[in-house]
Amino acid sequence: MYHDRIKIAQGVLRRLAGYTGEIDGDPGVKSLEAAARVPGLEFAPFAVWTPERKVIAAAQLCLRELGFDVGPIDGLYGSATDAAHYAWRASLKGDLLPDRRPEDTFGSESDMIRRFGQPGSPICTSGRVVMPWDAVLAWDPRQKIKFFACHADVADSAQRVLDNVAGIYSAAEIQSLGLDQFAGCFNYRVKRGGNTLSTHAFGVAIDWDSARNRLKWNAPRARLSHADAAPFWDAWAAERWTSLGRARDFDWMHVQAPAH
Numbered sequence: 001m002y003h004d005r006i007k008i009a010q011g012v013l014r015r016l017a018g019y020t021g022e023i024d025g026d027p028g029v030k031s032l033e034a035a036a037r038v039p040g041l042e043f044a045p046f047a048v049w050t051p052e053r054k055v056i057a058a059a060q061l062c063l064r065e066l067g068f069d070v071g072p073i074d075g076l077y078g079s080a081t082d083a084a085h086y087a088w089r090a091s092l093k094g095d096l097l098p099d100r101r102p103e104d105t106f107g108s109e110s111d112m113i114r115r116f117g118q119p120g121s122p123i124c125t126s127g128r129v130v131m132p133w134d135a136v137l138a139w140d141p142r143q144k145i146k147f148f149a150c151h152a153d154v155a156d157s158a159q160r161v162l163d164n165v166a167g168i169y170s171a172a173e174i175q176s177l178g179l180d181q182f183a184g185c186f187n188y189r190v191k192r193g194g195n196t197l198s199t200h201a202f203g204v205a206i207d208w209d210s211a212r213n214r215l216k217w218n219a220p221r222a223r224l225s226h227a228d229a230a231p232f233w234d235a236w237a238a239e240r241w242t243s244l245g246r247a248r249d250f251d252w253m254h255v256q257a258p259a260h
Helices: 002-016 029-036 044-048 051-065 079-093 109-116 155-168 171-177 227-238 244-248
Strands: 127-130 140-144 147-150 205-207 254-256
Touching: 002 029, 002 051, 002 079, 029 051, 051 079, 127 155, 155 227, 171 227, 227 244, 244 254
Parallel strands: none
Antiparallel strands: 127 147, 205 254
């Protein structure tokens, strides 16, 4: 997994930091030399990070300096970094079309505010959903996820879905689908490529396995577009949550609660 992410970081550094080596996924001398040329990485944790984290952090900072939202400069290639990379690549080709934004919802931001209140308010993280299977943070598998915070009004619904899913799949099937890779819920930010707030800013959207369900991946490339994931999406649909993958064959990691 890190091999592919380092390749992406090397591609960013080749264009934005003078990297001259191969795009090979190896964070070697040339990758680290390019990373060292990126200003703004002179903070204490950087010195003790692994070569992989240093290279990814340098790429994150390059993208952030261009105005793309990568999340924290932490050297961990999560969904925010992946989205920023996609947006940057698309901007080079001029093909980031409005109808390809991954989190265009089926309600306006004003609809979301009427339904869920102000984004970022305490109610957006006062709900708690317990994971009924072993799970880790998608971009840092060393971090186990026992529960996650979400909007108080959707917590019971999300818990019913996950409990239902736990009764459908075996532990091996959960891992095969990547449902043990939790990729986030609440995140106060705007939509990728847009100006309005993401449904994540309300704590009513959940992402899964961001590495194998990247924003621009369609079926059958996205793992959660496969037939064995249908019961998972059916469980969400029964609670009226929307899979953007099913609805638009895009952003298969993402499911969100209804705004109406």
